[in-house]
Amino acid sequence: AQADVGVIGMAVMGSNLARNMAHKGFRVALYNRTAARTDQVMADHGDEGVFLPSHELDDFVASLERPRRVVMMVKAGAGTDAVIGEVVPLLEPGDILVDGGNSFFKDTRRREAALRETGIHYVGTGISGGEVGALEGPSIMPGGSKESYKAIGPVLEKISAHVDGEPCCAWMGTDGAGHFVKMVHNGIEYADMQFIGEAHALLRAAGLSNAEASEVFAGWNTGDLDSYLIEITSRVLATKDPRGTGQDLVDVIADAAGMKGTGTWTVQTALEMGVGVSTIGEAVFARAVSSAPALRAAGQAALQGPDRQIAVEDRQGFIDDVRSALWCAKVVAYSQGLDEIRTAAQEYGWEVDMAKVASIWRDGCIIRARLLQRIRDEYAAHDLTTLLEAPSVRAELGESQGAWRRVIARATEAGVPVPGFASALGYYDQVRAPRLNAALTQGLRDLFGAHTYKRVDDEGSWHTLWSGDGSEISAD
Numbered sequence: 275a276q277a278d279v280g281v282i283g284m285a286v287m288g289s290n291l292a293r294n295m296a297h298k299g300f301r302v303a304l305y306n307r308t309a310a311r312t313d314q315v316m317a318d319h320g321d322e323g324v325f326l327p328s329h330e331l332d333d334f335v336a337s338l339e340r341p342r343r344v345v346m347m348v349k350a351g352a353g354t355d356a357v358i359g360e361v362v363p364l365l366e367p368g369d370i371l372v373d374g375g376n377s378f379f380k381d382t383r384r385r386e387a388a389l390r391e392t393g394i395h396y397v398g399t400g401i402s403g404g405e406v407g408a409l410e411g412p413s414i415m416p417g418g419s420k421e422s423y424k425a426i427g428p429v430l431e432k433i434s435a436h437v438d439g440e441p442c443c444a445w446m447g448t449d450g451a452g453h454f455v456k457m458v459h460n461g462i463e464y465a466d467m468q469f470i471g472e473a474h475a476l477l478r479a480a481g482l483s484n485a486e487a488s489e490v491f492a493g494w495n496t497g498d499l500d501s502y503l504i505e506i507t508s509r510v511l512a513t514k515d516p517r518g519t520g521q522d523l524v525d526v527i528a529d530a531a532g533m534k535g536t537g538t539w540t541v542q543t544a545l546e547m548g549v550g551v552s553t554i555g556e557a558v559f560a561r562a563v564s565s566a567p568a569l570r571a572a573g574q575a576a577l578q579g580p581d582r583q584i585a586v587e588d589r590q591g592f593i594d595d596v597r598s599a600l601w602c603a604k605v606v607a608y609s610q611g612l613d614e615i616r617t618a619a620q621e622y623g624w625e626v627d628m629a630k631v632a633s634i635w636r637d638g639c640i641i642r643a644r645l646l647q648r649i650r651d652e653y654a655a656h657d658l659t660t661l662l663e664a665p666s667v668r669a670e671l672g673e674s675q676g677a678w679r680r681v682i683a684r685a686t687e688a689g690v691p692v693p694g695f696a697s698a699l700g701y702y703d704q705v706r707a708p709r710l711n712a713a714l715t716q717g718l719r720d721l722f723g724a725h726t727y728k729r730v731d732d733e734g735s736w737h738t739l740w741s742g743d744g745s746e747i748s749a750d
């Protein structure tokens with residue numbers, strides 16, 4: 275019998291995805307550039323299902339039922355282009371080539387456009403959940419043609435995580451839509467982790483030990499903030515140094531955060547489209563500052579300020595305030611990220627269903643959270659310009675904003691850096707303000723560069739003769 279689906283790339287993600295497929299009853303063809311990896315997967319897991327391993331790519335392609343369904347799980351960038359170059363000549367019109375790696379959506383658009391003429395369906399697919407997710411059920415965000423989803427959708431849905439019987443996998447839109455949604459997922463993940471870090475720093479500044487903070491996070495995980503990232507935060511904070519120094523592990527980890535680039539892509543893309551994703555930007559910048567030792571050494575030596583201690587009389591009250599601030603900031607990050615997706619959908623002509631996006635992030639992926647159920651329900655019930663206006667969201671933001679403001683005020687007075695919390699609140703106050711300082715900006719631009727301005731009480735564009743008689747002239 276031939277294989278139902280094939281996987282190229284037997285590193286951790288590809289092999290786990292192939293095993294997941296086999297566990298779900300699919301016959302899975304396997305191929306990896308370095309054949310020893312394929313042999314290793316067969317030796318370790320060959321008895322878990324029906325696998326058809328090949329050492330040669332043409333044998334792999336020949337082992338697949340038509341139309342062929344091939345999933346690539348290789349390094350994004352040059353690795354992906356190399357595999358496309360080798361496998362495409364062996365495929366036929368109607369076959370489907372899925373890129374399950376973390377490709378940049380513009381690369382996916384380019385590759386999809388190039389293959390469209392050959393009749394081969396190129397399906398850029400975001401997959402989140404890390405290695406455990408790949409094995410046990412990730413969140414899957416496929417793009418590509420609607421037609422291709424009919425053939426590949428059932429396989430991807432079956433191996434994805436499920437919530438109440440619904441798969442955490444849905445067609446996101448044509449060409450690069452799937453990778454775009456995955457990119458923003460990662461951007462939100464950056465913001466989420468930055469906020470969690472700020473919450474932890476605040477709890478520590480108020481005198482809690484890491485063990486106590488771990489318990490606070492565990493408690494939060496039973497309520498509104500219930501999410502994978504909060505759960506593992508509790509776990510990390512409760513962990514002692516494996517070297518037996520007796521210290522908490524978090525205290526011996528160097529405070530320089532790394533990144534692989536998806537957060538930066540999210541912000542760059544938002545900048546190009548003119549969408550405000552300040553919280554994600556702050557998270558990316560916070561990692562950059564953390565990883566700038568010379569800057570930090572200079573700052574530590576030169577700059578004065580308070581000692582980052584927060585004296586709290588009502589400890590539980592303060593903890594509750596931090597919880598509220600974390601929830602509010604998190605909602606703003608989701609709102610900004612979803613706004614970026616909505617804007618891209620308009621720009622690129624994708625039919626992205628925002629309720630579906632929230633729905634498939636409910637489980638399997640790194641940002642899975644109880645909040646996503648509410649976001650899904652709100653988008654399903656209302657045509658929202660911003661998540662912030664959703665009835666249940668705006669009501670809770672309204673109630674919790676006092677705590678959010680108090681936390682930022684306390685942090686600022688004490689010198690605890692909270693760029694994420696503060697930028698989220700800045701955005702909230704910006705979008706609700708009837709007048710913004712942009713009026714003065716326009717005035718300044720008109721004075722120094724004759725950039726003109728519009729008026730609140732008239733049509734058209736205007737310019738004041740700043741160095742002339744001070745009168746106003748039409749600039750149309």
Ligand code: NBP
Binds near residue numbers: 405
């Ligand atoms: P890697 O990203 O480490 O890639 C290793 C695989 O790429 C190996 O199979 C390797 O073959 C293959 N490869 C490379 Br590198 N260059 C190649 C070329 N020129 N031709 C053919 N094959 C080539 O693997 P991974 O960590 O399993 O991730 C796979 C994809 O999934 C990536 O795009 C990654 O960004 C994405 N992803 C990863 C995670 C995660 O948690 N790790 C989560 C979500 C998405 P070889 O064995 O012959 O060297």
